[in-house]
Amino acid sequence: MAAEELVNSSHWGAFTASLDEQGLSVKPDPADPDPSELLRNIPASFDKGVRVLHPSVRRGWLDDGPGPSTRRGSDDYVEVSWDRALDLLAAELERVRSTYGNPAIFGGSYGWASAGRFHHAQSQIHRFLNTIGGYTRSVHSYSHGASSVLLPHIVGDEAPLYRPTTWNVLSEHTDLFVCFGGVPAKNFQINAGGISRHTVRESLEDARARGAEFVTISPLADDLATVIDAQWISINPATDTALILALCWVLLSEGLCDLEFVDKYTVGFEEFARYLRGQSDGIAKTPGWAATICGVDASTIADLARRMAGCRTMVTTSWSLQRARFGEQPVWASIALAAFLGQIGLPGGGFGHGYGSTGGMGAGRLPYPLPTFHQGVNPVNDFIPVARISDMLLHPGSTYDFNGQSRVYPDTKLIYWAGGNPFHHHQDLVRLRAGFQQPDTVVVHEPFWTATARHADIVLPATTTLERNDIGCGRYDDIMTAMQQVASPVGESLSDYAILTKLSKRLAVEEQFTEGRDEWGWLEHIYERWRESIPDQFTPNENFAQFWAARHLDLPGADSKHVLYEDFRSDPEKFRLATPSGRIEISSPTIARFGYDDCPPHPTWLAPAETVAVGTGPYPLCLVANNPASRLHSQLDNGAVSVESKVLGREPIRLNPADATAREIKAGDLVLVRSDTGRMLAGAILDDRVRANVVQISTGAWFDHSSPEVAACIHGNPNVLTRDAGSSKLTQGSTGQLVRVEVEVYRGEAPDVVVHDQRLWMHPA
Structure with missing residues (x-):
């Protein structure tokens, strides 16, 4: 008898899976026009060579007790029973809370462990820690941490990161795509929460068939490999800002800058224009000046500026550009460039930040929230920017600057990590190893023996997506998927929820954490609560049991014709941006007041060491x-x-x-x-x-x-x-x-x- 095919979902696509004596078989959703090859990785989820099979405690911690240790990352592990592991952990949490307070607990999680809404590791661990008094948290992301802080100063919020002009509009209206960092095909196969239909490739092909032209500006030609005849402007890495400034100089000096637009919709133009002309620093930002920095011919730069001014142009910057020293500058400069062109708020024109960075960027966004497992309220105010974890661990009590504030790193005694792998995301891993040796205790929930697990004191085996039930959906997707359990848990693995339920009972907060529900009870609860909360015109007729039996649910209402800042353009007084001026801030008085030497008050060429x-x-x-x-x-x-x-x-x-x-x-x-x-x-x-x-x-x-x-x-x-x-x-x-x-x-x-x-x-x- 053939094994039953069950539906499931991942960040890289929906699929069906079946398990028999031959192993796991995974098939893409037949309705997906461009399914991701990454689905072939999924059978390795059951590879016992990399799975954490039993609760394990690092020998040195078990023998010597909590404390800093240089043996983390190289020590042996002792397999113990679940009861012993959880008793040890509960006692350690109590010790740290009572001795140092809850700010000494760092709740680490990065949110990509599963596409499911309930078994979302970040929500699980944060909810648990909030029930016991809170934790120190991280803010923003490695993907776009610089942009997340910068954009509210420039355009008032993070709308360019989450609601850019949709691909349906671009494929119909854009004549010229100028892509700083390209639109990499490898990235648009991914979307947080799942992606049921991969359509970006089709949108690019539709635009090209209509006659749109593409320019990719990158040191890598295949950052826009999906468009065969795209023009590749090969540029020195991290010099995009210099090229953008030169484009602005051409527009300004040749009378191609839309002065009416910048006067009506922006502030700070004159200060920036003086910088471009060289009146403030003695260096005119000409194509010849940029050419020596970027390794791009001056004539190529000037010709590109004229082409951009002559048609409907979309200026895009990938998230990758801001993951560098002075990474704020290319993002800010690209917004200034789009303002000079005067096309912000027009269909197919303006700027976007992140096209191709994930499959969700440019997809229609649903006008209502998705089901969630509520995290509760964290009473601890301490936080760090996500990329500063080594600094926090190595220099507790030291001060640092962040977004106009002088902040102090907390003294972390216990790291509790569930979901995510900082030994993937973080820089200088030798330094991170030294940081992980400082706390008294490191606790990790993990299905696999990742480097993070191998630097922990208590390692608790967690199930994968295939070993539990869940609800899958993403904010840029229009299908909800019943993520059906395909296999029994490997080894002694438990879900994060089951682990934290047992732990919460030991700490006398079980009712607060679980509200009396098991996995199935929570899935039904968050679905029905969601169904009751969304606007009537979008409310599905299917109750939870019907949804689960049907396996899929269409989510209507996504805005597939969204144009970024269309309302602002139509009436900048009625639809003021959330900046101090209510306009796009080409120069920011707020940032000027901070006085940072590495982030001036307008887009500026600052040379990273990588370019010299x-x-x-x-x-x-x-x-x-x-x-x-x-x-x-x-x-x-x-x-x-x-x-x-x-x-x-x-x-x-x-x-x-x-x-x-x-x-x-x-x-x-x-x-x-x-x-x-x-x-x-x-x-x-x-x-x-x-x-x-x-x-x-x-x-x-x-x-x-x-x-x-x-x-x-x-x-x-x-x-x-x-x-x-x-x-x-x-x-x-x-x-x-x-x-x-x-x-x-x-x-x-x-x-x-x-x-x-x-x-x-x-x-x-």
Whole structure:
């Protein structure tokens, strides 16, 4: 008898799955026009070589008790019963709360563990910690931390990140797409909460068939590989701001700037114009000036400015551009450029931030909220910007600047992490390892022996999406999916909810945490509560039982014809932006008052170290560490698509053939990559789509520090190379996108990568 096919969902698409004696079979939803290949990674969820099978306690913590330890990340683990693990954890939580207070607990979670609305690890752990008095939290994201802080100062809120002009409008009206950072196909297969229909590729093809032209400005030609005849302007990394300033200079000097628009809808134009002309610093921001910085011909820059002024133009900047030192500047400059063109609020014109960064960017947004597992209220006010976790752990009590405030890092005694892997997202992983050695206790819920789990004291085995029931839906998707349990939990795994229910009982807050409901009770409750709360015209007829039986539910009402700032353009007084002036702030008096030397009050060229004298010095190459095509972040790095992408079992690094020849590197060689921060091994690929003096490697290879005498990571995790510094004092965003490196053939004996098989690194008790 054939195994029953059950429906489920992931951040990279809906699917059906069945499990039999041959293993797990996964099929994409047949209604998806462009399903993601990443679905082939899913069967690796059941790989016992990487699964946490039993509650485990680090030997040193078990023997010596809580306290800082240099053994985290290299110690043995002792498997214990659930009762013992939870008793130990409950006692430790009580000790920390009573001795140091709840601000000493850092509640870590990044929200990408599941596409489900109930088994959302971030909601689960935060709700639990709120029931016991709260926790120190992180704010914003590694993806767009700089933009999230900057945009409210410039346009009043984060609308460009969450409600850009939709693809349906762009494909009909845009004549010229100018894409700083491209529109990478590898990213638009992903959407937080799920993506039932992958349609971005189709939108791009429709626009091109209508006659729209595309320009991608990037050191990587394949950042817009979906449009075959796109013009590639090959640019030095992190120099986009200089090019944008020169485009603005051309518009201004040739009378192509829409002065009526900037006068009516913006403030700060004159101050910025003086800077462009060189009246404030003696340097006119001409195409000739930019050419020496960007490595782009001055004539190419000038011609592009004129083309942009002559048609309906969409200026796009990818999220990747702001993940660098001074990452605020290209985003701010691109908004100023769009204002100069005067097309903001017109169909197909203006600016967007993040097209291609996820599949949801540019999709229609639902006009009502989605079902949620309520997190409660956190009474602790302490927080850190998400990319400053190492600073917090290594320098408790020290001050730092953030968005006009002087803040103090809390003294963290206990890290409680569920969902997410900071040893993927964070920079300078050797420094992060040192930070993780400082607290008294680190607790992790994890299905897999990730680097985060291997740096924890108490590791609690958590189920995956396939081992529980849930409700899947995303804010940029119009289908709700019944995520049906496909298999029994692996080993002794429990869901985060089941773990926290048992723990809450030990801490006498079970009723507050569970409200008397089990998993099935919560799924029905959050569905029915959602059904009652949304506007009547959108309320589905199906009750929870009917939805579950039908497996899918259409979600009506998505605004598929949204134009960013259309209302503001129609009446800037009635629809004032939430800035001090009510307008777009090309120059910001608020930021000027902060007095930050690394974030001036208007878009400014500030040279990151990655741009200075590229091709020279001890680290002549600029490494671009972008998101992977073979997995989501570091998830299922042991999956089929991810493993097939490896070279000699390592993450592939792409080099321009000329750079490879100069270093006697051949395709398939094992190479050593060095920066002033660290060393890693990788497998070489030669590719002329990579600009000269640039190399590219994706993030997400599981951190393997098993051979430190060779390299900090022998598997190819680029975050052993990147510097742990904030983008600026204003935002303190991540700067992990770029780092200067040198690459050479590795001549020694190649150590084995061990992180995909716990038998190779774990010493059983």
